Amino acid sequence: MAWILGLTGGIGSGKSTASAWFSLAGYPVVDADAISRSLTYPGGAAIPAIANEFGADFITPEGAMNRAKMRELVFDDPKARERLEGVMRPLIRRASLEALERARSLADAAGKAFAVFDCPLLCEWPEARTVVDRLLVIDLCEEEQIRRVALRSSLTPERVRSIIRAQIPRQARLAQADDIIYNGGSLEDFRSALAALLERYLARAD
Numbered sequence: 790m791a792w793i794l795g796l797t798g799g800i801g802s803g804k805s806t807a808s809a810w811f812s813l814a815g816y817p818v819v820d821a822d823a824i825s826r827s828l829t830y831p832g833g834a835a836i837p838a839i840a841n842e843f844g845a846d847f848i849t850p851e852g853a854m855n856r857a858k859m860r861e862l863v864f865d866d867p868k869a870r871e872r873l874e875g876v877m878r879p880l881i882r883r884a885s886l887e888a889l890e891r892a893r894s895l896a897d898a899a900g901k902a903f904a905v906f907d908c909p910l911l912c913e914w915p916e917a918r919t920v921v922d923r924l925l926v927i928d929l930c931e932e933e934q935i936r937r938v939a940l941r942s943s944l945t946p947e948r949v950r951s952i953i954r955a956q957i958p959r960q961a962r963l964a965q966a967d968d969i970i971y972n973g974g975s976l977e978d979f980r981s982a983l984a985a986l987l988e989r990y991l992a993r994a995d
């Protein structure tokens with residue numbers, strides 16, 4: 790039966806780039822951020838609890854969670870972040886477990902050795918860590934995280950720093966890793982490192 794590769798790293802480290810690479814290579818990917826977003830779209834399962842916990846101000850006229858407003862609140866206020874995670878975490882967990890079972894079946898049917906679980910908080914959430922068989926950490930220094938996130942979004946360096954501070958410290962994340970890819974080089978270097986790692990995984994499976 791296919792095993793589960795946990796893929797994690799700090800904000801902007803390169804998880805989505807790695808997931809897309811594995812997906813192109815035919816490995817099923819479960820994306821916890823995408824699951825989290827789908828729970829907070831209009832009519833999403835988290836919307837009633839968010840309205841109840843934070844008030845109608847945090848819901849857009851279309852009925853989605855107001856992400857920008859929530860982001861401004863929770864990354865400056867650990868208690869508010871705990872409340873949001875209290876709502877989101879069990880829902881993300883349940884939906885992820887279901888998606889991982891589907892991904893495992895897809896991998897089995899396609900003859901792939903593993904499926905990928907891309908989750909930014911794998912090291913922060915002990916229950917998430919237990920569903921993966923091997924943990925790959927994408928590592929990047931803080932300055933480059935800030936630079937890359939700023940390039941692709943409107944987040945200020947201060948906001949990216951506050952998000953990094955809300956995440957597990959870099960060394961503690963690295964200490965949990967089975968495999969580490971440092972993504973401080975070019976995209977080509979990153980893809981080569983992923984290909985080399987995949988070779989090792991496939992050799993292990995034989």
Ligand SMILES: CC(C)(COP(=O)(O)OP(=O)(O)OC[C@H]1O[C@@H](n2cnc3c(N)ncnc32)[C@H](O)[C@@H]1O)[C@@H](O)C(=O)NCCC(=O)NCCS
Nearest residue numbers: 799800821822825856859860863873877881909910955956
């Ligand atoms: C705070 C929210 C509203 C910000 O939304 P926004 O669209 O700006 O960001 P998005 O969801 O794309 O997340 C971007 C990145 O922020 C970081 N991040 C998100 N939530 C958290 C958190 N609770 N703690 C630390 N970092 C987080 C991750 O690196 C993530 O990849 C949103 O991230 C959210 O609802 N978070 C709570 C759910 C959660 O913990 N998700 C992360 C694990 S799946």
Ligand SMILES: Nc1ncnc2c1ncn2[C@@H]1O[C@H](COP(=O)(O)OP(=O)(O)OP(=O)(O)O)[C@@H](O)[C@H]1O
Nearest residue numbers: 799800801802803804805806937941974975976979
């Ligand atoms: N080696 C690299 N060189 C230059 N840019 C890169 C490299 N790797 C990734 N990027 C870019 O950096 C940005 C962040 O990468 P990516 O979205 O893969 O990270 P992430 O870990 O999924 O981020 P988030 O935590 O916000 O979901 C993207 O714009 C991506 O194209």
